[in-house]
Amino acid sequence: MRHLAGLLFVCRLTGVLVSILADVAYGACCVDDFTARALSADFLVHYGHSCLVPIDVTAGVRTLYVFVDIQIDVGHFVDTLQTNFEHGKRLSLLGTVQFLSALQVAVKHLSDRFHVSAPQQLPLSPGEVLGCTSPFLGKAADTDAIIFLGDGRFHLESVMISNPDVPAYRYDPFMKTLFRESYEHEAMLAARTAAVHQAAKATRWGLIQGTLGRQGSPNVFKYLEEQLEAKGLDFVTVLMSEIFPQKLALFPDIEVWVQVACPRLSIDWGSAFEKPLLTPYEAAVALEVVSWQTPYPMDFYSIRPLGPWAPRHPQHQPQQTKHSRDTRGCSARSEIPLTPQTDSSPSSTQPCSLIPSCSKGSSSSAL
Known part of the structure; x- marks a missing residue:
């Protein structure tokens, strides 16, 4: 809050109009450059997380990442x-x-x-x-x-x-x-494989594109649409900022959901939903595009993921910018x-x- 107060003080001195985005930010994936652009902002300050979304790809808005460096013993x-x-x-x-x-x-x-x-x-x-x-x-x-x-x-x-x-x-x-x-690896894997097996029998699917910051990936979403179309399966698409059981219950005819937002939502809280709630990776397994991986892949934002269920898989990244963080990490943190x-x-x-x-x-x- 000290940094925010200092920023607001400077902005008042210079006559800059400041908007504070009060939407929840769970992590580095929640940088809200799209909302900043919708507000006609010239500059976005994201406090507390690393630059998972590089500053050269934010949506036409100059972005400053303010890192938190906690001093410990x-x-x-x-x-x-x-x-x-x-x-x-x-x-x-x-x-x-x-x-x-x-x-x-x-x-x-x-x-x-x-x-x-x-x-x-x-x-x-x-x-x-x-x-x-x-x-x-x-x-x-x-x-x-x-x-x-x-x-x-x-x-x-x-x-x-x-x-x-x-x-x-x-x-x-x-x-x-x-x-x-x-x-509890065995319990987690049992729950996730059960959800995948149930989804494999479904004929009516729902695809959720997460809209909270940069959680959702249009490329992964399109990839899943193509796989469902290739299988001849019916599906509906939904845009959703936060995914709750009560929201999905409004679609009683959907047999299985796939969320392109946060993989941990399915892994940690999938049992809270009435219908299977799959990650893009689990959906690829259910659709028989890939086989089940051991160990369970935690590579969602990796530049070398095991499959196209991840946003930075090569088929979703035809070109890499010269100064992309994909090869160097955050430029501000390249040397600690x-x-x-x-x-x-x-x-x-x-x-x-x-x-x-x-x-x-x-x-x-x-x-």
């Missing part, structure tokens, strides 16, 4: 990992964009004790994870542990879905606690300074305490 983070993991372990450090600077500093300080890396899934920055896009780390034997730096599970779950056989840990920088995390950080907290140098046993039935256990 990197020393405690490093000490915690050194206390809890054996020398020589292969660690993959990942996190949300707010902690990437701290993560890169930690990689530097841990490299003399561990085989440590910050895996990258282009167009994201090294170590960056989205809820729908995270790197596949290869065979479980190649990585001993995933270390996630962040204060929530949502983004970490994306990494765990991509790498079901790699142990995952989460360091909460505010609690200064390391957690052992788990994910490896400057040591400090924390004024009295407990900044205290190592993580060890708890010998874990709580049963919990998906997060403090170490």
Whole structure:
């Protein structure tokens, strides 16, 4: 809010008309350049997320991404990992964009004790994870542990879905606690395959194009339309900013829905909907265009996705601009300074305490 107040103050001094877009912004996919253009705006400021939508492709509106860089006690983070993991372990450090600077500093300080890396899934920055896009780390034997730096599970779950056989840990920088995390892979896969099998029998489909920011992809939407037409299936198309069970219940004749918006909506909350709610990838499987992938792909915004269910698949990107983030990541974040950080907290140098046993039935256990 301090940055917003400063921006508004400057705008008042210069006589600039400011409109605050109050629509919800869940993540980097929600940059609202289309609404800004509809308001005849000359300049759009998007606060808090990385530039998933490059500034050279926003809809005729100059765009400024204001990154959030949260300063944490990197020393405690490093000490915690050194206390809890054996020398020589292969660690993959990942996190949300707010902690990437701290993560890169930690990689530097841990490299003399561990085989440590910050895996990258282009167009994201090294170590960056989205809820729908995270790197596949290869065979479980190649990585001993995933270390996630962040204060929530949502983004970490994306990494765990991509790498079901790699142990995952989460360091909460505010609690200064390391957690052992788990994910119910079997339950998730059972629910999603059941939805796909039910959809494969359907004859009346509904296609949802998400309109919340840049969540929806016209190219993926067109691809799905073509697949349904090739199968001779009836379908209706719907534009929707946010997808709720009550809205879809207004279409009782639809047997299966496909949403081109947020894959995690189907994965996490698909059971809340009366009819199957598929991701574009799951729809491609149900239509027998592709086979079921193992592990479940979390590559929605990757520039090298496994199939055309993703917006940046080559068949949807005939040309790449010379300065596109697709090959370099955010230009403003192409190089993260490896400057040591400090924390004024009295407990900044205290190592993580060890708890010998874990709580049963919990998906997060403090170490």
